Amino acid sequence: GLLTFATFETSYPTSIKLNLSVNGQRKQNVEMFSSTSLDVRTSPNKFFNYLFSYQDVKDDWQEIVNNWWSQYETLEPVIDLYLRDFYNHKSKFSENQFLEVIHALESINRRTSSSKLMPTAEFRIRTKEIISSAKEEYREWLKEKLNYANEISLSTRLTEIFNKISHEDYITQLIKDKDDFNSKVRNTRNYYTHYSKELEIKALSGRELYETTVKLRIILSLLLLDLIGVNHSQQKRSVDVLRNTFNFFTY
Numbered sequence: 001g002l003l004t005f006a007t008f009e010t011s012y013p014t015s016i017k018l019n020l021s022v023n024g025q026r027k028q029n030v031e032m033f034s035s036t037s038l039d040v041r042t043s044p045n046k047f048f049n050y051l052f053s054y055q056d057v058k059d060d061w062q063e064i065v066n067n068w069w070s071q072y073e074t075l076e077p078v079i080d081l082y083l084r085d086f087y088n089h090k091s092k093f094s095e096n097q098f099l100e101v102i103h104a105l106e107s108i109n110r111r112t113s114s115s116k117l118m119p120t121a122e123f124r125i126r127t128k129e130i131i132s133s134a135k136e137e138y139r140e141w142l143k144e145k146l147n148y149a150n151e152i153s154l155s156t157r158l159t160e161i162f163n164k165i166s167h168e169d170y171i172t173q174l175i176k177d178k179d180d181f182n183s184k185v186r187n188t189r190n191y192y193t194h195y196s197k198e199l200e201i202k203a204l205s206g207r208e209l210y211e212t213t214v215k216l217r218i219i220l221s222l223l224l225l226d227l228i229g230v231n232h233s234q235q236k237r238s239v240d241v242l243r244n245t246f247n248f249f250t251y
Helices: 002-007 054-084 095-112 120-133 136-146 154-164 168-174 178-194 206-227 232-245
Strands: 016-022 025-032
Touching: 002 054, 054 095, 054 206, 054 232, 095 154, 095 178, 095 206, 120 136, 154 178, 154 206, 168 206, 178 206, 206 232
Parallel strands: none
Antiparallel strands: 016 025
């Protein structure tokens, strides 16, 4: 997964060799074999299109690997969503890719941010008072409805995400009007989730939906680079790679 993320190329083991030893004395070599159903690309990616190569980060490589593993348990659903299109690179673009990247961004923010509409203790007191004041037959329904009422909105999450990106100037180039972008993303997410007729006219489609999805995936890439500890000078080079080569879908 880490190699796929770094190289923008489907990565998988072709062979695994183990040296078994007892008390420091080598006993035997063991080879492991595994098959893959992955569709191998006929034209491998070029190293200059890598998000980063080993030579770029060799001084920080051990830390990056450690960070990837330490973050993986928390961010596994996010990473799985991010990598899915590398392993299915011939898929034609659809609104599902947009929904996946939005889901990943919401998840990464929810798992790395403690932001709520109000302090948790205050929210619990308030909901307890509201539920206890309702009729008995409505309480279970009301409790379910209020379960996520303290969650911040998608627009607020996106704003928090923008503020976390180290390259503020690049985000400004990528998204000219953040409020307008947030509004379009929110309406589009809600439409393709519920397909409500009222939001159809506000939802992005076609080329605009595709370009917005690519922008969101670039933002997700920058967040992951920061979380695993890729240094800022290398991130700057990665921004150029993202801008020039980020193209997973057939439109």
